[in-house]
Amino acid sequence: DAGVIQSPRHEVTEMGQEVTLRCKPISGHNSLFWYRQTMMRGLELLIYFNNNVPIDDSGMPEDRFSAKMPNASFSTLKIQPSEPRDSAVYFCASSLQKNTGELFFGEGSRLTVL
Amino acid sequence: EDQVTQSPEALRLQEGESSSLNCSYTVSGLRGLFWYRQDPGKGPEFLFTLYSAGEEKEKERLKATLTKKESFLHITAPKPEDSATYLCAVGDKIIFGKGTRLHILP
Numbered sequence: 001d002a003g004v005i006q007s008p009r010h011e012v013t014e015m016g017q018e019v020t021l022r023c024k025p026i027s028g029h030n031s032l033f034w035y036r037q038t039m040m041r042g043l044e045l046l047i048y049f050n051n052n053v054p055i056d057d058s059g060m061p062e063d064r065f066s067a068k069m070p071n072a073s074f075s076t077l078k079i080q081p082s083e084p085r086d087s088a089v090y091f092c093a094s095s096l097q098k099n100t101g102e103l104f105f106g107e108g109s110r111l112t113v114l
Numbered sequence: 115e116d117q118v119t120q121s122p123e124a125l126r127l128q129e130g131e132s133s134s135l136n137c138s139y140t141v142s143g144l145r146g147l148f149w150y151r152q153d154p155g156k157g158p159e160f161l162f163t164l165y166s167a168g169e170e171k172e173k174e175r176l177k178a179t180l181t182k183k184e185s186f187l188h189i190t191a192p193k194p195e196d197s198a199t200y201l202c203a204v205g206d207k208i209i210f211g212k213g214t215r216l217h218i219l220p
Binding site for chain 1: 145146147148155156157158159160163201203207208209210211212213
């Protein structure tokens with residue numbers, strides 16, 4: 001199995017630009033999570049989906065952030081417009097059984113907003 | 115609101131020097147406490163799930179234990195390859211602590 005696949009691995013953009021991060025979960029997994037990691041705040045949950053439906057988006061910082069999961073094999077996290085404080089590593093994770101706590105993480109997308 | 119506090123923030127040990135990492139939590143109805151390992155530049159990797167006080171799980175040199183208020187990750191005779199950040203998480207939404215950066219000196 002290829003694991004959770006994220007793209008791009010690195011993104012450098014200028015303030016005000018739109019950023020789209022992509023995630024392909026492990027086939028057969030029914031839960032998908034988006035996290036953001038910074039030194040100051042650690043690993044923060046942004047949103048999670050169950051069977052392609054957003055269950056909790058209370059961690060999404062503001063309206064500039066949006067996430068979609070159009071089908072079981074693809075999700076996007078979009079930031080529009082981006083700001084320097086959005087600079088972080090964004091992780092996608094998927095799970096077969098969420099209540100086991102066993103999430104499989106991708107390698108992350110490192111975003112730098114200048 | 116579910117909260118997780120890990121200590122210490124960083125720990126340096128000599129190879130073979132055993133120690134413990136702490137994870138204190140507050141959660142409305144524990145449905146599991148989870149430990150992960152994260153290597154630099156990588157995503158976290160799942161280690162253990164503990165469901166109830168008194169439960170223990172082991173994997174190689176790592177042993178995780180759980181009480182009603184906290185969990186410990188005991189590292190016995192660590193090796194340099196055990197160097198990583200160790201994260202714990204709790205709750206239905208799987209909320210993570212900030213982690214303990216562990217460095218094992220050869």
